Amino acid sequence: MEAFKRMVLVLGALILSIQSFSQKTDNIPPIAKDSLSLSQKAAAIAAAKFTIARPLNIEFTQLMPYNFTLKDGNNSFPESKVRGLSQVKVNTNINLIKKSNWLFGTTLGYNYISAKADMTEPLSKTIRKVDNDFHYFHAGANLAYISTLLKKRTVFTSSIIVDGSEKHFERVRGLLSGTMILKANDRTRMSFGFAIPIDPLSEVPFIPTFSYEHKFRNGLIVDIILPKNMYLRKHLFYNGRLSLGTEIDGTTFYLYNIDGTDQKYQYRQLDINSGFVYEHLIANSFLITGKTGVRFTPSGRLFRKQDSYSDPVLKMSADPAFYFNIGISFSPSSFIGKKK
Secondary structure, rough: OHHHHHHHHHHHHHHHHHHHHHOOOOOOOOOHHHOHHHHHHHHHHHHHHOOOOEEEEEEOOOOOOOEEEEEEEEEEHHHHHHHHHHEEEEEEEEEEEEEOOOOEEEEEEEEEEEEEEEEOOOOOOEEEEEEEEEEEEEEEEEEEEEEEEEEEEEEEEEEEEEOOOOOOEEEEEEEEEEEEEEEEEOOEEEEEEEEEEOOOOEEEEEEEEEEEEEEOOOEEEEEEEOOEEEEEEEEOOOOEEEEEEEEEEEEEEEEOOOOOOOOEEEEEEEEEEEEEEEEEEEEEOOEEEEEEEEEEEEEEEEEEOOOOOOOOOEEEOOEEEEEEEEEEEEEEOOOOOOOO
């Protein structure tokens, strides 16, 4: 059990460290696909997977009601209920400078969280209704450099990110990563790498990463990016794709004046979303996405801003909850509907 908890902490620290500049792409860009050599294609694949993101992404998530409990040290509070939780995420990714072997860009993001809960008072057992709205902002600068290491094409990336709320600027963090292309052909892509969070509060100094994609002759596609997601995909019609699998995500925001003092707090939650994803490309540029399934929350923690994630004031555990998500992305280089 302790090993499992430690694994959850590691995953949570990584996902929440990189979520502000996490990337989503569908295939290599047209220039890489049509005119580059195999080694250049390999580098383009790595850049597409880990560096180049969709220029604009907007999504809405709704969770159905679920029960949760809070724990303060060894003391557990009575079970309470979330009546509804809604999230709106907006992210933009802009490549400012592109050269033959490096690129520089910026990432901007906003996350709105609306939570409605029925809190059970510990002594009286009465129900107190709580409605809260939270705003989380982040901005990052990203640099990617394409090189050769051990005769393998390798992409090194570095990112600096600032975040905060509508009230205050809060943190400066960073991330260093490297991705080596082990294999890249028409059917199989495989890479191995690392991520190093640059954060004084991070307890995870080094994280290995791995990606694997294989296209079977029956049309099924295995798409794995560890520790982010695992999917089994299938193209439908000409411009659609259906996926079944699991994705790790995270939610974080800052809280103020919750104990009558000027102490700042941060809440971080690790989410595991399992279910179906359908994507449909419109006019070769706009990607409509629908997701549904079950969300598991193995770890949710409230801690003082100056403390670490592993030193929480409160721990939260929640029952699984049904969710649905709808989003739209501007993705001019998307090849999601092109069958190979």
